[in-house]
Amino acid sequence: MKIYEKIFARLEELHMSQTELSRRTGIATSTISDWRKKQINPQADKLVSICKALDMTLVELLSDEENAEQTATNDYITDENYMIELYRRSDTESRRRMISYLALLDVCKQINDSARSKKQQRNVSVIQDIDGNNIVVINDIRFKGKRSIDWKEVRAYLKKYVGDFYKVASTGDVIYIGDDLPSEYSGSKYTHSIKGTNAKAKANAVQGIPEMIEIAVGKHFRENKESKHWRNAMYGWYRYDSRFAIPVYRDDEEVERYNIFHASLIVRYSEDGKLYLYDVIDIKKETSNPIEP
Template sequence: MQEDMVKIISDKDGKQLVLINDIKFKTRRTIDWKMVESYLKEYIGNHYEILETSEKVYVGSDFPDEFCHANDKMKLKGANAKAKANMVTAIEELISIATNKSTDEDYEQKHKQKAKYGWYRYDTRFGIPTYDSEGEITKYNVYTARILVRCDSDGKLYLYDLVRTKKETSSPPEQ
């Protein structure tokens, strides 16, 4: 059993990433996104700080549905879908290490009410373990994702989705 189910480390280049050892969705087949959505509902009402910018990001009631049913998730297959599902155990840590803030307009004006003051996007990174035949961790596959945050009319920032989950091609950290 791992002591730390989720921890933040720095890679050899000094960039932070979240190691996730609590693999909730182990299936090699279809992910049960209803279970993922149910798990994410536990975060509603919480807020977490982005260390780089000292901004508070709240988790609104729209986050679980968007995370599990948006177009971005529908395009994911295989390991990337499994990685997206398993990042849910580390929402706080993924937000805290977010970097490279950028501002975006509301594309196609389809979220006028939800993001009255536009969108912020941040980069984040995480590692998911791979196991040997005895169930021991052998290495981590590292993934990147974009955190999508909406700027609401109440002046608060709300986590809206984590998108573009993609495996990095760099060397994974060893156990």
């Protein structure tokens, strides 16, 4: 499969339009359309932004599965002397392309390092209970308000997710994070109605939102009956069930246990045909045995 074919196959898989890809990458829609019409591949300097927009690695986009194993066995590809000699024997245009490719590899490394750092900063994992049901374990308490949660800080934290998207493993649904989530999550009527343990749980659950979407189950639909949502939830609402756990500390600041919570993910089905996370509600501590550290 050629590169442009992989791109359009991925667009279909994500239910993403060419217009959305253009918005995410800065590439003109006419250029994207030409890839298919003229059966041409994108320029090399566009590949990183395309991979980021489509949540693909550069290897996934560029590799030929039939030749991948053979390429891996060719030791000369990674031989420094061979690469230097190849550069010396190349003409000016070929040298320019080689330098551009190496610069592209450096950008890819920076993106991968950033992604790993982001994951490590969240300190989140997924485990299964004795019944095989998934739980998102959030290992740090980031929002520790003694009397009340500073929801402005929660809103600021949520903004880093805007533009991302995650796939629900049980259904294959792709759920996007729109720019309305930070305000709704931190300022909804439900948020203002909860106190104490549940408020602390919702605030800290933001760290595990990607994983909470991925493990979600129990999808339910209801029509939109509110006029204020006639556009952003034109095709109705979905509700998914998810679970997460947060630590409880002893006086010596060591983890005593993890309390498990159930939550409902509220997802709007927008006029653009995409699903967007709108809020997380109905947060309830489970009465079953907590997780021991």
